[in-house]
Amino acid sequence: MNFPPDPLLDQIALALVPGIGPKTQEKLLNIFGSASMVLRASSSEWRKVPGVGPKVVSGLRQAQSHEEAKAEWQRCVAAGVQLVARTDSQYPELLRQISAPPSFLYYQGALLPRDQQAIAIIGSRHATTYGLRQAERLAAGLARAGFTIISGLARGIDAAAHRGALEAGGRTIAVLGNGLGHLYPPEHGPLSKEIVQQGALLSENSFLTVPSKTTFPQRNRIISGLSLGILVVEARKRSGALITACHAVDQNREVFAVPGPIDREESEGCHQLIQDGAKLVTGVEDILAELTQWDFVSESNVETNPSQPEAGSFSKRTNEADTSRSRQSAPSRTRSKPAAPSTKTKSPPIPADASPEEKAILQAVDGEALFIDELPQKTGLSMPQLLPILSILEIKRQIKRVDGQKIVRYQA
Amino acid sequence: MNFPPDPLLDQIALALVPGIGPKTQEKLLNIFGSASMVLRASSSEWRKVPGVGPKVVSGLRQAQSHEEAKAEWQRCVAAGVQLVARTDSQYPELLRQISAPPSFLYYQGALLPRDQQAIAIIGSRHATTYGLRQAERLAAGLARAGFTIISGLARGIDAAAHRGALEAGGRTIAVLGNGLGHLYPPEHGPLSKEIVQQGALLSENSFLTVPSKTTFPQRNRIISGLSLGILVVEARKRSGALITACHAVDQNREVFAVPGPIDREESEGCHQLIQDGAKLVTGVEDILAELTQWDFVSESNVETNPSQPEAGSFSKRTNEADTSRSRQSAPSRTRSKPAAPSTKTKSPPIPADASPEEKAILQAVDGEALFIDELPQKTGLSMPQLLPILSILEIKRQIKRVDGQKIVRYQA
Numbered sequence: 001m002n003f004p005p006d007p008l009l010d011q012i013a014l015a016l017v018p019g020i021g022p023k024t025q026e027k028l029l030n031i032f033g034s035a036s037m038v039l040r041a042s043s044s045e046w047r048k049v050p051g052v053g054p055k056v057v058s059g060l061r062q063a064q065s066h067e068e069a070k071a072e073w074q075r076c077v078a079a080g081v082q083l084v085a086r087t088d089s090q091y092p093e094l095l096r097q098i099s100a101p102p103s104f105l106y107y108q109g110a111l112l113p114r115d116q117q118a119i120a121i122i123g124s125r126h127a128t129t130y131g132l133r134q135a136e137r138l139a140a141g142l143a144r145a146g147f148t149i150i151s152g153l154a155r156g157i158d159a160a161a162h163r164g165a166l167e168a169g170g171r172t173i174a175v176l177g178n179g180l181g182h183l184y185p186p187e188h189g190p191l192s193k194e195i196v197q198q199g200a201l202l203s204e205n206s207f208l209t210v211p212s213k214t215t216f217p218q219r220n221r222i223i224s225g226l227s228l229g230i231l232v233v234e235a236r237k238r239s240g241a242l243i244t245a246c247h248a249v250d251q252n253r254e255v256f257a258v259p260g261p262i263d264r265e266e267s268e269g270c271h272q273l274i275q276d277g278a279k280l281v282t283g284v285e286d287i288l289a290e291l292t293q294w295d296f297v298s299e300s301n302v303e304t305n306p307s308q309p310e311a312g313s314f315s316k317r318t319n320e321a322d323t324s325r326s327r328q329s330a331p332s333r334t335r336s337k338p339a340a341p342s343t344k345t346k347s348p349p350i351p352a353d354a355s356p357e358e359k360a361i362l363q364a365v366d367g368e369a370l371f372i373d374e375l376p377q378k379t380g381l382s383m384p385q386l387l388p389i390l391s392i393l394e395i396k397r398q399i400k401r402v403d404g405q406k407i408v409r410y411q412a
Numbered sequence: 413m414n415f416p417p418d419p420l421l422d423q424i425a426l427a428l429v430p431g432i433g434p435k436t437q438e439k440l441l442n443i444f445g446s447a448s449m450v451l452r453a454s455s456s457e458w459r460k461v462p463g464v465g466p467k468v469v470s471g472l473r474q475a476q477s478h479e480e481a482k483a484e485w486q487r488c489v490a491a492g493v494q495l496v497a498r499t500d501s502q503y504p505e506l507l508r509q510i511s512a513p514p515s516f517l518y519y520q521g522a523l524l525p526r527d528q529q530a531i532a533i534i535g536s537r538h539a540t541t542y543g544l545r546q547a548e549r550l551a552a553g554l555a556r557a558g559f560t561i562i563s564g565l566a567r568g569i570d571a572a573a574h575r576g577a578l579e580a581g582g583r584t585i586a587v588l589g590n591g592l593g594h595l596y597p598p599e600h601g602p603l604s605k606e607i608v609q610q611g612a613l614l615s616e617n618s619f620l621t622v623p624s625k626t627t628f629p630q631r632n633r634i635i636s637g638l639s640l641g642i643l644v645v646e647a648r649k650r651s652g653a654l655i656t657a658c659h660a661v662d663q664n665r666e667v668f669a670v671p672g673p674i675d676r677e678e679s680e681g682c683h684q685l686i687q688d689g690a691k692l693v694t695g696v697e698d699i700l701a702e703l704t705q706w707d708f709v710s711e712s713n714v715e716t717n718p719s720q721p722e723a724g725s726f727s728k729r730t731n732e733a734d735t736s737r738s739r740q741s742a743p744s745r746t747r748s749k750p751a752a753p754s755t756k757t758k759s760p761p762i763p764a765d766a767s768p769e770e771k772a773i774l775q776a777v778d779g780e781a782l783f784i785d786e787l788p789q790k791t792g793l794s795m796p797q798l799l800p801i802l803s804i805l806e807i808k809r810q811i812k813r814v815d816g817q818k819i820v821r822y823q824a
Contacts, residue, residue, distance in 0.1 A: 130673055259671030259683065261542055262694040271671065271694050280686045282674040 003066075003073055008085050010035040011103050013069035016206055017059035022218065024051045026100050035103065039064050075207045081108050081180045092116060098225040098251050102204035106180050109200030112148075115171060119287065120150040120223045120230040120248075121164075122241045123157025128266050131157055131234035134258050136164035138231065141284035143170020148199065150175060150226045152219065153192065155185055157233050157241075162195055172199040175223045177216035179209035220244040221251075228291055229254030231281060235269030242269050245278070254290060256281045285387070347409040351398070357381060357389050358398070362409065365399060369408040415478075415485055420497050422447040423515050425481035428618055429471035434630065436463045438512050447515065451476050487619045493520050493592050504528060510637040510663050514616035518592050521612030527583060531699065532562040532639040532660075533576075534653045535569025535646045540678050543569055543646035546670050548576035550643065553696035555582020560611065562587065562638045564631065565604060567597055569645050569653075574607055584611040587635050589628035591621035632656040633663075640703055641666030643693060647681030654681050657690070666702060668693045697799075759821040763810070769793060769801050770810070774821065777811060781820040 003009060014025065014035040031049060032038040038046075039060065046057050062068070076083065084090050085104040093116045095101050121139050123131060139149045139161040149165035151158040153174035165172035174195050178184050180203050183192060192201055204222060205215055220240060224230050224247040232255070235241035248255050255278040260267030274280050279290055350362045357379075364370065364378040375386050390407065393399045399407045415421060426437065426447040443461060444450040450458075451472065458469050474480070488495060496502050497516040505528050507513050533551050535543060551561045551573040561577035563570040565586035577584035586607050590596050592615050595604060604613055616634060617627055632652060636642050636659040644667070647653035660667050667690040672679030686692050691702055762774045769791075776782060776790040787798050802819065805811045811819045 130675070134674060258674060259679075259686075259692070260673055262546060262670060262672075263542070267671075268694070271692055274671070274686065274692045275698070280671070280683055280692070282680070282683050286687070 001070075001074060001077070003070055004083070006066075007034070007036050007087075008083065008104065009066050009069045009073070010039050011085060012072050012083070012206075013063040013066055014038055014060075015103065016068045016072060017056060017063050019053075019056045019059060022100065024049075024056070025103070027051065029103070072207055075181065076106065079108070079180065079207070081106050081207065083107075084111065092226050094118070094227065095222065095225040098221065101225065102222065105202055105204055106207065107200045107202040108180055109173075109196040109198075111173075111200055111202075112171070114146070115148040115173060115199070115226075117146055118148040118150050118173070118227045119291075120227040120244070121157070121161035121233060122151055122223060122230060122244055123161075123233040123235050124239060124241065124266055124269075125154050125156040125158075126236075126266070127156040127160070127234050128260075128264065130260060131258075131266055132160040135160035135233040136167075138233065138258070138281070138284060138287075139164030139172075140168035140170070142287065143168040143172070145284060145288060146170075148173060150223055152177070152216075152223055153184075153188055153195075153201070155188075159188065159191060161233070162191060166194050166198055170198070173226065174199075174201050175219055175226065176201060176203040176205070176211075177219040178211035179203055179205045179207045181207040182210060184211040216240065217243055221247040224248040224251055224253055227253060229256055229287065231256040231258070231287065232270050232273055232278070233258045234260065234266045235273075236265050237268045237272065239269050242273070245273055254279065256287055256290070258282075347411065354398075355389075357385070358393060361386070361389060361393060362398060365407055365409050367409070369402055369406045371406055373405075413482075413486060413489070415482055416495070418478075419446070419448050419499075420495065420516065421478050421481045421485070422451050423497060424484050424495070424618075425475040425478055426450055426472075427515065428480045428484060429468060429475050431465075431468045431471060434512065436461075436468070437515070439463065441515070484619055487593065488518065491520070491593065491619070493518050493619065495519075496523065504638050506530070506639065507634065507637040510633065513637065514634065517614055517616055518619065519612045519614040520592055521585075521608040521610075523585075523612055523614075524583070526558070527560040527585060527611070527638075529558055530560040530562050530585070530639045531703075532635045532642040532656070533569070533573035533645060534563055534635060534642060534656055535573075535644055536648060536651060536653065536678055536681075537566050537568040537570075538648075538678070539568035539572070539646045540672075540676065542672060543670075543678060544572040547572035547645040548579075550645065550670070550693070550696060550699075551576030551584075552580035552582070554699065555580040555584070557696060557700060558582075560585060562635055564589070564628075564635055565596075565600055565607075565613070567600075571600065571603060573645070574603060578606050578610055582610070585638065586611075586613050587631055587638065588613060588615040588617070588623075589631040590623035591615055591617045591619045593619040594622060596623040628652065629655055633659040636660040636663055636665055639665060641668055641699070643668040643670070643699065644682055644685055644690070645670045646672065646678045647685075648677050649680045649684065651681050654685070657685055666691065668699055668702070670694075759823065766810075767801075769797070770805060773798070773801060773805060774810060777819055777821050779821070781814055781818045783818055785817075 014020065027049060028038045029035065032041055043057050043061065046052050046060055083104050083106055086096060086101055090111060091105070092111060119142055121135055123135060135157045143149055143165040148171040149161055150173050151161040153159065153162065153176060162172045162174060172195055174192065180201055183189055195201055209215060217240065220243050224244050230244055230248045230253060232241045232245060245255050255273060257270040257273040257278040258281050259270055259274060262271065279286065281287060347366050350359055354362060360379040360381065361375065364375060375381070376383055379386065390399065394401070397410060399409055401407055426432065439461060440450045441447065444453055455469050455473065458464050458472055495516050495518055498508060498513055502523060504523060531554055533547055535547060547569045555561055555577040560583040561573055562585050563573040565571065565574065565588060574584045574586060584607055586604065592613055595601055607613055621627060629652065632655050636656050642656055642660045642665060644653045644657060657667050667685060669682040669685040669690040670693050671682055671686060674683065691698065693699060759778050762771055766774060772791040772793065773787065776787060787793070788795055791798065802811065806813070809822060811821055813819055
């Protein structure tokens with residue numbers, strides 16, 4: 001058996017110590033610097049940490065042997081479960097940015113770079129036919145638009161969201177409130193097998209953690225943490241989905257909600273979210289519009305940068321503090337003079353996995369800024385067909401808007 | 413037959429001239445000053461007004477005789493229809509404030525001072541059972557809270573709103589797009605008779621005006637103009653209700669909308685309104701909360717006015733420019749020192765038509781500022797029972813909030 005490098009074994013060992021919850025673990029890591037440093041400390045040093053009693057000290061001493069950590073590793077290998085640490089480049093980028101992100105994650109399936117273009121779809125376990133249908137429809141639409149659908153594998157809205165993504169041939173990640181050694185709810189065996197094929201089952205809990213009331217709220221911060229925004233489809237008042245919405249707000253993610261009839265308690269939570277500022281969603285376009293709503297901001301006093309052809313910087317209209325790294329990488333220092341529509345520039349090759357429509361658009365824009373209304377004629381696509389694809393290409397950072405009505409490709 | 417005074421006859425005569433629409437009428441009034449001055453002018457003066465041709469000149473000349481105006485007056489008297497001119501004190505106060513308010517109104521029934529506490533409930537003629545039920549329920553609730561329900565007597569949501577108000581024993585006003593000499597739609601005969609008993613049928617159109625496509629959009633500005641806010645219950649995209657919503661925004665009135673299932677086109681217009689900033693409404697409380705949401709604004713640099721006991725001025729949170737006179741009459745210049753909770757002041761007598769709960773509250777607050785949380789103990793009412801009644805008393809200007817959490821009565 002090949003065991004992982006010591007730093008990861010130390011992290012696993014630390015997480016497995018009985019009596020160390022996420023808060024105590026965070027405290028220990030803050031004080032000692034890393035899991036390895038925690039385990040290298042002495043009993044007297046441990047005892048000085050608030051919340052650490054004799055039981056935890058004895059557990060930490062046992063953890064130094066890596067015995068439990070190695071047993072955990074063997075369990076994971078046998079079950080096809082992989083681990084990724086926060087220090088790995090493969091660790092989900094958006095999740096890394098939240099406060100107190102999990103030190104490492106257990107997962108079954110695959111975590112891909114494209115999964116950072118993710119949206120969570122969550123909601124009530126006791127959903128109506130209406131809610132289930134909308135969750136499935138919106139998940140399918142967003143999956144087709146290139147989004148990975150994050151949810152919690154619960155009965156009701158969660159399962160419908162995963163199914164919608166799967167049926168559209170898209171990607172979906174289920175974040176569990178228990179260890180990957182358990183299946184909960186038990187009837188979701190076939191669903192979770194499909195999710196592993198087109199995404200991942202993921203958990204911060206050790207392999208054998210049983211589902212409990214304390215692990216699920218904790219899990220919700222990961223659902224929002226993995227996502228650019230969360231979409232709530234049916235939630236009662238005081239429900240778990242509203243807790244996830246609070247996490248999303250704390251993490252500076254967008255919150256979307258689907259309205260429904262005002263005489264059904266299943267939609268009460270969604271209506272409350274909308275009254276509190278969540279975006280009302282009637283279709284995929286509402287989400288694409290919001291997540292790709294860039295405004296042209298003229299910046300005449302910024303340093304000029306001749307390698308950037310566009311005239312100004314882009315800032316998202318709604319988010320004051322935008323935590324998405326993918327969006328933060330948008331150029332913020334650019335030339336102050338607008339680019340002429342005919343400026344020829346060198347664009348990168350068109351991605352091999354682009355759809356035929358995406359390719360048509362990228363070819364039309366190749367090397368020059370183009371007015372959006374010139375696109376129908378150049379691509380043979382109608383404006384209603386074009387707009388969602390433009391949004392997707394914007395999210396994929398294949399194109400960007402300049403001067404509001406023009407689009408350009410990024411330079412090679 | 414007793415005819416009205418000449419100035420009103422002049423107004424009727426001018427409005428009856430064929431070929432003079434609301435715009436030309438407004439132009440003539442702006443140029444000459446009043447209907448009487450218009451009719452006293454000469455043909456050559458009339459001809460100088462853009463839009464006035466030989467036909468209108470001949471009509472104006474005939475109007476000078478008051479022949480048609482007197483015939484109109486006789487028709488109205490015979491049908492029990494009354495007229496109220498913009499210059500009359502009885503003219504609806506909120507309507508007077510819109511741009512180009514009607515010079516006079518025809519009505520059947522009664523227009524009362526309390527009708528200025530009005531909300532419009534409007535929506536699709538092709539409504540669903542869900543929409544009809546909500547329109548009726550919300551109209552009944554708002555009528556019970558003391559609001560007069562304004563609507564357009566149309567099939568669907570309008571009729572349900574009128575019925576809800578009537579069944580709750582409240583007041584309701586139907587603003588017609590035709591003259592009061594016609595009944596449209598024809599099946600609303602019994603409904604309009606009931607409305608006359610508990611409110612009014614109202615129109616700016618001359619008695620015999622037939623319903624037409626041009627009069628209805630024009631009418632919508634009166635629906636919003638009479639109201640503190642409008643509530644849209646089911647509306648398709650590009651529907652008349654959305655036009656009324658635009659008028660409401662122009663007139664600085666609140667816009668409320670009821671959400672519904674996102675897969676039904678009957679709710680599409682409402683969802684669009686909410687996305688554009690309308691308040692999502694699930695119950696009467698949402699509207700009461702919005703229309704009574706006063707913030708305490710400390711004003712230390714304003715002129716002191718010892719006759720006002722409260723400490724600061726109240727400004728509505730949401731409306732930057734508040735056009736409601738009833739609300740504008742809230743004291744804006746007040747003392748800069750907060751009132752002590754125990755300051756005894758002289759309150760006006762408790763209104764005879766106050767409900768038992770309202771009386772209990774007014775007695776509890778009599779003469780002193782009171783913390784809201786003292787009220788349950790003083791009145792025997794629970795907080796959920798108290799809050800809507802407090803909102804109503806606030807709208808009725810029987811109480812006002814000071815320091816956010818205290819209420820006082822107005823002084824005698």
